Amino acid sequence: MTQPGNSRRKFMRAATAVAATAMVTPTQAATKAATSPRLSKTISVDVLVCGGGCAGTAAALAAARSGAQVLLVEKAPFAGGIITSVGLPYFDGIANIRDHRIVVRGIALELLSKSGVCAADAKTVAKHNPTIPNTFEFKLLLDRLLKEQQPRLQVLFNSLVCDVITQGTRIHEVCVANKDGIVRVQPKVVIDCTGDADVAAWSGAPFEQNAEVQPLTLHFRIGHVKKTPDLSQKCRAALAMAQQSGELPMYYGPGVMFLFGDDEIYVHGVRVPANPTDAADLSRAEMQGRADAHAMFRAWKQHVPGFENSYLLEAYPWIGVRESRRLIGQYVLKEEDLMQSRRFDDAIATGCWYLDLHPNKVTVGSANDFAPEKVQPEPYDIPYRSLLPQQIENLLVAGRCHSATRGAHASTRVTVTAMAMGEAAGVAAALSIDRKSSPQEIGGITVREQLARFGGGPFTEA
Numbered sequence: 001m002t003q004p005g006n007s008r009r010k011f012m013r014a015a016t017a018v019a020a021t022a023m024v025t026p027t028q029a030a031t032k033a034a035t036s037p038r039l040s041k042t043i044s045v046d047v048l049v050c051g052g053g054c055a056g057t058a059a060a061l062a063a064a065r066s067g068a069q070v071l072l073v074e075k076a077p078f079a080g081g082i083i084t085s086v087g088l089p090y091f092d093g094i095a096n097i098r099d100h101r102i103v104v105r106g107i108a109l110e111l112l113s114k115s116g117v118c119a120a121d122a123k124t125v126a127k128h129n130p131t132i133p134n135t136f137e138f139k140l141l142l143d144r145l146l147k148e149q150q151p152r153l154q155v156l157f158n159s160l161v162c163d164v165i166t167q168g169t170r171i172h173e174v175c176v177a178n179k180d181g182i183v184r185v186q187p188k189v190v191i192d193c194t195g196d197a198d199v200a201a202w203s204g205a206p207f208e209q210n211a212e213v214q215p216l217t218l219h220f221r222i223g224h225v226k227k228t229p230d231l232s233q234k235c236r237a238a239l240a241m242a243q244q245s246g247e248l249p250m251y252y253g254p255g256v257m258f259l260f261g262d263d264e265i266y267v268h269g270v271r272v273p274a275n276p277t278d279a280a281d282l283s284r285a286e287m288q289g290r291a292d293a294h295a296m297f298r299a300w301k302q303h304v305p306g307f308e309n310s311y312l313l314e315a316y317p318w319i320g321v322r323e324s325r326r327l328i329g330q331y332v333l334k335e336e337d338l339m340q341s342r343r344f345d346d347a348i349a350t351g352c353w354y355l356d357l358h359p360n361k362v363t364v365g366s367a368n369d370f371a372p373e374k375v376q377p378e379p380y381d382i383p384y385r386s387l388l389p390q391q392i393e394n395l396l397v398a399g400r401c402h403s404a405t406r407g408a409h410a411s412t413r414v415t416v417t418a419m420a421m422g423e424a425a426g427v428a429a430a431l432s433i434d435r436k437s438s439p440q441e442i443g444g445i446t447v448r449e450q451l452a453r454f455g456g457g458p459f460t461e462a
């Protein structure tokens with residue numbers, strides 16, 4: 001399914017025109033358009049990073065540390081994406097599952113070590129999937145690192161990228177909606193780290209989205225839970241009863257984990273099928289996620305020993321999206337590439353997570369839809385061309401919306417792999433500004449050499 005960006009823009013303009021004429025007279029509309037403060041602000045910048053999640057924060061830091069003038073635009077009031085807005089503390093993809101050897105260094109390792117999990121020069125980690133101890137402190141850490149780059153790096157939180165205007169093969173302007181109104185940003189290079197490939201799609205670059213994507217999950221925490229033997233099994237049994245009685249339409253697992261404290265559980269078990277790039281369906285999914293989280297809490301409080309004095313602490317603000325649009329870029333990374341650990345001349349990052357595809361329909365069961373066992377690749381290369389779109393020359397796309405098949409994306413979508421791609425995109429964008437070339441002309445080898453100077457880039461034995 002591909003949608004040309006320009007037709008979407010025409011549709012939006014038509015829709016806006018209809019809404020405007022319904023509320024004001026033509027004269028009023030003309031006066032308003034000429035004087036409206038909503039359209040008055042224009043910002044010119046070297047590098048615009050759209051989305052400040054795992055990939056986007058790394059991209060913005062890398063570009064600014066490389067000397068570019070950077071604007072980071074994020075719809076949440078904080079950076080960190082899935083880690084801070086969905087409350088996911090995992091740094092998956094940092095280490096090889098077999099020997100726990102760290103395969104992603106650079107900004108991902110910096111963030112993990114500054115969160116107190118390992119040394120800055122660690123070669124291995126205790127677990128292949130380490131967790132950070134506190135997601136609020138992670139927000140503070142990102143605030144500090146972003147502020148350290150001021151004035152080269154400016155941040156706009158509570159700001160939604162809402163339109164893209166192209167001229168020929170270039171993005172000329174990106175429109176951002178925030179408390180200033182509609183802000184026009186005129187960047188030399190754009191990095192799309194929205195997870196949903198919003199910028200790529202709206203610029204007319206080819207992309208695809210599966211008709212049925214992985215389900216969405218709201219994470220939540222319950223306080224005052226007593227650890228008892230077989231807690232997970234008892235929780236699962238209570239959810240089966242809740243489902244039978246019609247209180248809970250779907251769930252998985254559940255993952256019931258004492259991650260942050262001895263009497264507090266972090267729960268991943270909500271499973272809501274939805275289309276995350278359809279605003280109405282996403283809104284329905286947010287409500288369903290909350291309802292399901294509360295149904296789970298009620299079931300456990302009523303039926304599971306250990307929950308007698310428990311209380312629902314909080315669900316994180318957003319339901320988490322695992323999969324939506326994927327770029328069809330200059331190279332589409334495939335499952336075979338991962339499973340054969342294919343080497344690419346233009347490798348800029350390393351992935352190592354298993355092919356982690358959550359089934360959309362099934363209730364209980366594995367998170368892995370491929371096979372009864374995990375499909376686990378050895379560390380593999382991610383080529384620079386999988387960050388480069390077709391047709392648009394001043395755009396890079398990093399994170400879970402980069403160019404990969406659905407199967408390959410099931411592995412490359414994890415947090416640390418997204419950070420590694422973001423860091424590479426940030427370095428590439430800065431090089432492109434410095435050399436007055438397009439990201440495509442810079443090429444993956446130069447990007448990799450530059451990443452190595454900062455201690456990042458793909459895994460090497462040395």
Ligand SMILES: Cc1cc2nc3c(=O)[nH]c(=O)nc-3n(C[C@H](O)[C@H](O)[C@H](O)COP(=O)(O)OP(=O)(O)OC[C@H]3O[C@@H](n4cnc5c(N)ncnc54)[C@H](O)[C@@H]3O)c2cc1C
Pocket residue numbers: 050051052053054055056073074075076079080081082083085086088090091092093159160161162193194195196198216217218319320321322398399400401413414415416418419
């Ligand atoms: C429920 C769930 C559980 C997961 N479990 C794990 C796990 O255990 N381990 C693991 O490693 N990975 C896990 N993942 C996958 C992983 O967390 C994400 O795929 C990864 O964070 C991708 O990074 P990203 O930067 O591409 O996206 P994100 O981290 O989601 O960042 C995208 C950012 O862009 C912002 N944004 C989006 N659209 C706009 C816009 N139009 N304007 C401005 N800002 C915008 C968002 O607010 C967000 O901050 C999970 C994902 C989900 C949803």
